[in-house]
Amino acid sequence: MPELPEVETIARGLDRRVRGATIVSVWLGEKPEPFRSPPAVLEKALTGSHIARVHRVGKHIIIDLEPAGSSHKREAAPAQWLVHLGMTGRMLVAEAEAAVLPHTHAIVDLADGRQLRFVDPRRFGRLSIAEPPAAQASAEPGKLFRGTGREPLDISQRDFDALFRGRRTPIKSALLNQKLLHGVGNIYADEGLFRAGIRPRRQAGRLSHAELARLRAGLQAVLQEAIVLGGSSVSDYVDSDGQRGFFQLEHRVYLRTGEPCRVCQTPIRRILVAGRGTHYCPNCQK
DNA sequence: CATGTTTCCTGACAGC
């Protein structure tokens, strides 16, 4: 399940491998679920474009596109290809001859003979195009898509506190809400709350300033450490080079139900919050 | 508007 650190790792790998490549043609599969923009829009924006940069916003991979060739060819505007991996989505760079995996929904042919392939068995992932408003050449093509919430690694403490003010929902639900913070999913919500010593069901709006400061620090620490280790490989996550991450070895609560807490040896407990498996230490978290 | 619940999907796994 790719969250912020996994998506960051994948985006960095893709940037290294396909930045500067030119897209010559596109194949889109029959299943409609992966296409959040109409297939015709995807096809038109991608075909003939040049990949200027690959980066991350929240859990989205952003591929900045530029119209190919000299600028006065057509009035084609810069656009962005947005990829959300959902639960099981993958973006692979492959040689054209390589076997096509089952559940491949899109294949983008590059001028150098390689391909970018989107594979997603569960089809929770989504491909879309962000374009500047009609007839208005965007001044900042790299920033068309701004995401749905705030970046957890950039946000100030003041803004972080304001996100949760007055909310009666459990803090874990608030952390998963992409309209508040984006990029945090089930793993890093649980791990961040553990580091902050806060129980997942605590009402978001009732946390003290000190607790919110610990939460922001814990969340940022866990995200940054995970990026360094290439993300968490639970189930079958691998990055764009097919490499597994190693942060799962550092998990203190996630998927450790019944195992002793690494700090106090109390068995880790599992409950359901916002419909998701939620793990915490009943002794360390208050 | 805020919050909770249901839905979409397939692979993995338990139980028989």
Next chain:
DNA sequence: TGCTGTCAGGAAACAT
């Protein structure tokens, strides 16, 4: 072996 049922979860749709 092979079938059935259950579960996982991000985010949108829907209900309260």
